[in-house]
Amino acid sequence: MDKTLKKIALIGQPNVGKSSLFNRIANKRIAIVSDMAGTTRDIRKHEIEIMDRKALMLDTGGIDETNDAIFSNVKRKAIETAKEADIILFMVDGKNIPDDKDKELFYELQRLGKELALVVNKIDNDKELERLWEFFEFGIGDENLFGISVSHNRGTKNLFEWIYQHLPVNLETVAREEAEALKKQREEDFDFDDEDYSSEEIENITDDNNKEVDENKINVAIIGRVNVGKSSILNAILGEERSVVSPIAGTTIDPVDESFEYKEKQITFVDTAGLRRRGSIEGIEKYALMRTKEMLDKANMALVVLDASRELTDLDEKIAGLVDEYGLGTIIVLNKWDENMDTFQKMEEEIRRRFRFLSYAPIIAVSAKTGRSIERLKEKIIEIHNNYIQRIPTSQLNRVIEEAVSRHSLPSPNGVYLRIYYTTQFDTRPPRIALVMNKPNLLHFTYKRYLINYLRDNFNFEGTPIHVIARGKNDKIGDEEYLERDR
Incomplete structure (x- = not known):
């Protein structure tokens, strides 16, 4: 044994x-x-x-x-x-x-x-x-x-x-994966200080990292506290009454899935049970909260539904925080806009103030009752999904990062000279970008945030978080200890 x-x-x-x-x-x-x-x-x-x-x-x-x-x-x-x-x-x-x-x-x-x-x-x-x-x-x-x-x-x-x-991986599996990765590593393991490599050769580095994903499937989670109109929004999007709609809070208990095709994309919606403060959740609604988290783990996009006719609450922030936690593409949906007398600008300012961690998420005011902006919401789902799965060419990433560094030099913590050798995107859903550099542990998170904002200024990452990792030449791309979320 x-x-x-x-x-x-x-x-x-x-x-x-x-x-x-x-x-x-x-x-x-x-x-x-x-x-x-x-x-x-x-x-x-x-x-x-x-x-x-x-x-x-x-x-x-x-x-x-x-x-x-x-x-x-x-x-x-x-x-x-x-x-x-x-x-x-x-x-x-x-x-x-x-x-x-x-x-x-x-x-x-x-x-x-x-x-x-x-x-x-x-x-x-x-x-x-x-x-x-x-x-x-x-x-x-x-x-x-x-x-x-x-x-x-x-x-x-x-x-x-x-x-x-909580169990370690099978060593035989690891050995097989390492053997498969050896060839890739050999291609990656050269110094970008030399000027002997063309942009085309640099581009080829990430070719082996590309993962095959089904770009035509979108899993959309609909979340929000009870009675904000999630089921009504689902029905309005689908054009039929799929979910039970009731003014009684907590009508939806189990998530119900519904798939349909829109502009050659298969979109699967999950209409979640409403969320309340944990202290006020009774019985099966607690079970619904657990199921909601399980659903978010499988989704790649979320509609955070807010009630435009009521004031925002701390619970709204906590629910929105789940989206940030799971790294999903996000749209903030203001429902019941027909019942609101405030200006959109005023509501937007309040949302941006309270949901700073979702600063990248667009805000759309809709009315599930009248159908206002529902078609625009469908269009935005497709657009955000495309941003979420996009892969930026390595040559373009390097050009933009070099420009960002020239405008705002890398810091020199305790006199240590930092240098970024090159930049590459190694994953999508959400976009994950590696900065290959000499002292990755010394790069302050504020500078990473500056680079993320600069990337947003040059590429369309609306609605999606960006994960940036600083790594050394010999570190495995994707090491979680270097992961820094765009918050």
Whole structure:
């Protein structure tokens, strides 16, 4: 058995379904499954593989606070196993209210500083999802709380994906990818200080970095707080009543997808559930918030819908902040404009003041009720998408960056001479641009922001964030430690 594998420990009281989950993950019936509490008493180990990543799964005995010598020994072994593990899955019974013993043990596991997930089992149907939110009492975030039903195989996919993200990549896969990248690296690994290279040769550097993307598919998320008219906007765009429209806040619970073709593009809209302040979200609307975040992760564009007939709120800012977090192409949509008596300029100034992090997003005032500017909104979706997926030729990027540096010289922190050798765009959705230079860690974020603004002055990046990375010649393009968002 490979001793270098990361270890995943299953911890929890008896009869919560740990052995069944263990079998589901291992894809074999290894652990003994029984309705009798306390069946598993020893630590069972099995090497598992989730997609292309391997780990060692440890199934501990059920923990029960009792004077019984057997269970005391089980608890001791379980805690010892958790200390040795890299990832802990703490499992509880979703049929019962949060248990004080569970909370006490969970807090003890939290103090270990390991990757920790709270797995609420026996959430067998959508109605029972409402109980899931009682377990936020444990003080855990959305990203580490999983409502599942092992017996019905519900919700396990999200849990497996979470585990997968915390496992190291398969070394064989890495070796294969590195071999494929070696040829590219050889072509890239030359010094642009020399003047022996033509602009055409420089251009060829990024040819191998180009990713094939389907430029004709656009996934558009429609987000906003409750009752701002998201469903009405969707219906107006589609020209039909696809979503249930009601003046009652929170009518839309689950996101509903609708695809249609417009100007040779396949546009898929997701009409999300309305968002409220977390303290005022009740029951299934909390579930809707979680689903909204999942949807944003799959989208590449967002319509941030605001109610023009009401004052902007802090919640509007928080919702818009989700878009910035996920790096999406963005349009700010002012709905119910027919009910507003203020001038557009006044509203625009207020939005720009409060949403500085979306300064690149255009603002369109519409009325879903009358259809005002709906066609313009469709056109703008296509335009922003084109900006989002565009790739600027390397020769043009270098010309603009050189011009920017000549107008405003690179800083010299502590007397250190900084130099940008060349600039290249290595990815799209959103545009990601690398500055290859001698001391990448010393480039201040304010200068990056200056360069981003200069790029916006010379290229049409309306509606899309720009990610800029300063890297050394030997750094891998795309290193996340150098990523700086356009905020």
